[in-house]
Amino acid sequence: KAGVTQTPRYLIKTRGQQVTLSCSPISGHRSVSWYQQTPGQGLQFLFEYFSETQRNKGNFPGRFSGRQFSNSRSEMNVSTLELGDSALYLCASSQGDSQTRYTFGSGTRLTVV
């Protein structure tokens, strides 16, 4: 059973640019949630998509957005990058019910210079 696939693994961008990250969940999982991990703020919830709909959203500015496709793959986009957006971005795949287990991908390491 394939795990959660995140691409790319590493990314270097310049301030002001935008970036798109991808997450393919475990087959059959309908929920994808995104987290940002930084040394200062720890692990913070960005948003969750379930069956192509955003079901929950964290406290991040509108520059952070996402979407989910009919095959459950999800993308997150960050526009007008800032230095503070440098982080490890993790996505988690789950079946989406309240008793679920979450499986995390390997993450995308984004560096903004």
Added chain:
Amino acid sequence: ELKVEQNPLFLSMQEGKNYTIYCNYSTTSDRLYWYRQDPGKSLESLFVLLSNGAVKQEGRLMASLDTKARLSTLHITAAVHDLSATYFCAVGTGTASKLTFGTGTRLQVTL
């Protein structure tokens, strides 16, 4: 707003010793998760605790949940070097897949 606190933040222990990591959370929750993270790596799921009094064990790790006290513990028995990592607890609320993570406990097991 849900707050999740872990202590200690850093733990250095000798091989063979026992220790406990504590996870306190501020509001009612029906599920508690423990994860392990190695440097530069992703999160590895260790335990899912879904009810008051739940206890789960795997190898040298045992996790428990007391929903009335809003407390979960991760007990390490006879630590070995391979257990060196950062351990996170996370609390889930509601039906949506939102986890609130603790600050993490960096565990260093020395020979």
